[in-house]
Amino acid sequence: MDRSAAFKTLAAEAMRGELTFPTNIDATLKLQRALADPDCDAETAARLVQAEPLLAARTVAIANSVAYNRSGREITNVRAAIQRVGFRTLNAMVAAVMVRQLDSKITHPALRAKADQLWQHSAHVAALAQVIARRVTHTDPDTAMFAGIVHEVGSFYALSRAEEFPGLLDGEPEEWIEHGETAVGRAVLGRLDVPAPVMEAIELLWNGLRALPPETLGDTLLLANDLAPVPSPLHARAGATSLQSAATIDFVIGDGSLQSILDESADEVRTLAAALL
Numbered sequence: 001m002d003r004s005a006a007f008k009t010l011a012a013e014a015m016r017g018e019l020t021f022p023t024n025i026d027a028t029l030k031l032q033r034a035l036a037d038p039d040c041d042a043e044t045a046a047r048l049v050q051a052e053p054l055l056a057a058r059t060v061a062i063a064n065s066v067a068y069n070r071s072g073r074e075i076t077n078v079r080a081a082i083q084r085v086g087f088r089t090l091n092a093m094v095a096a097v098m099v100r101q102l103d104s105k106i107t108h109p110a111l112r113a114k115a116d117q118l119w120q121h122s123a124h125v126a127a128l129a130q131v132i133a134r135r136v137t138h139t140d141p142d143t144a145m146f147a148g149i150v151h152e153v154g155s156f157y158a159l160s161r162a163e164e165f166p167g168l169l170d171g172e173p174e175e176w177i178e179h180g181e182t183a184v185g186r187a188v189l190g191r192l193d194v195p196a197p198v199m200e201a202i203e204l205l206w207n208g209l210r211a212l213p214p215e216t217l218g219d220t221l222l223l224a225n226d227l228a229p230v231p232s233p234l235h236a237r238a239g240a241t242s243l244q245s246a247a248t249i250d251f252v253i254g255d256g257s258l259q260s261i262l263d264e265s266a267d268e269v270r271t272l273a274a275a276l277l
Contacts, residue, residue, distance in 0.1 A: 006165040007180035010158060014187035020161065021191070025101050028052075032094045032193065035087065045090065046079040054100075058093050059085065061275035067130060067268040088142035092126070095149050096276055098192055102156040108163055115159050120230040120277065122152050127272035128224035131265040136213070136253055137220045147198045147221050149276070151205055154185030155234040169234070176234055182206055213251050213258075223249070227262070 013019070031052065035045055049056050056078050063081035064074050068089075075081050082090055099122065103115040126148030133144035158180060162168045169176075185206070189199055197217060204210075204218030205225060214223050226249065250259045262269075 003165075003168060004178075006168050007158075007176055007178075009165075010161060011180045011183035014157075014184045017187065019157070019187060019191055022101050022104055022160075024104070025098055028094060028098045028101060029192070031055075032091070032098070035090060035094065040087075042079060042082055045082050045087070049078050049082065049090070052097065055093055055097050058096060058275060059090060062089060062093060062272070065268070065271035065275045067127075067272050086142070088140075089145070092142060092146040092149055095146055095192070095194075096126075099149060099153055099156055102153065102160050102188075106159060106163070111159055111162050111169070114169065114233040115156065117230060117233045118152055118155055118159065121228055121232045122149055123273045123276035124228040124230055124269075125151060125221070125224045126276060127269045128227050129220050130272060131261070131268055132214065132224055133217070133220050135261045135265060136223075136258065137215055137217075139217045139220055143195075143198065144217060144220050144224075145272075147201050147217060148224055150189065150192065150194055150198065151202050151221060151225070152232055152234070153188050153192065154181055155232065157184055157188045158234065181234075212249070213253055 031048055034040060034048055040048075049059055059078060060075060060081045062068060063084045068085050069075075075084060100119065103119075106112050106115050126145045129144035129148040130141045133139045134141040137144075155176075158176065159169070185202065186199070189202065194202075201216070201218040201221045204216075205221050208222070209218075210222035210226075211219050212223075214220055250257050253261070
């Protein structure tokens, strides 16, 4: 089977709802729904999160990042971390765990390297999106971070299935973009119960329609994607912004500029990305 046919097969399966997920994602989805229950308080959330060591560690790390730790007082327990970051950020952390679970069974060294690069890219996009939302577009920063975490989830799914299709990811990304990205991405995002505003922002990313200065959640995600220092190994469209040209993106916003905001927020972006990684 050639690459385009393989991508079409994955897309057709996705559109029929025939998604192959690791079994541990079901448990994480149940956790996500439990945390989304309006009756779930901080004590209950802390107990649920403490049962997932990776999620617990990531939540504490995010709470101690520069973006959330304005006082400089380090937190050492999950309950305090949840109180500091809030439930929407916690939801983003759960999403991060689910995205990483998608590639948990990849063993092939080349695929493993792509998956690791893709997560580095996603972590940087999430961190940049949080800062851009708060300082530039004035959209919800937690939602922006969540969108950054999940925006490449279809690519993670493709990587998780790549060993079934030898040579699937050996060529240029155009065939994935043309034959698989949108259909697979929509199906996986739907399976993970991603909210409609985030779906719309990711659709905008797929279409590549960005406004400068950015205004919407979609604009926020596109700009963060362009500025991320680690590129996606799968999502490189013809004519897309290169790392070199992204470094020249600047515009006046309020009393400053994008570059001055990025310079001021460098520690926030660095510690947020590190906490996710």
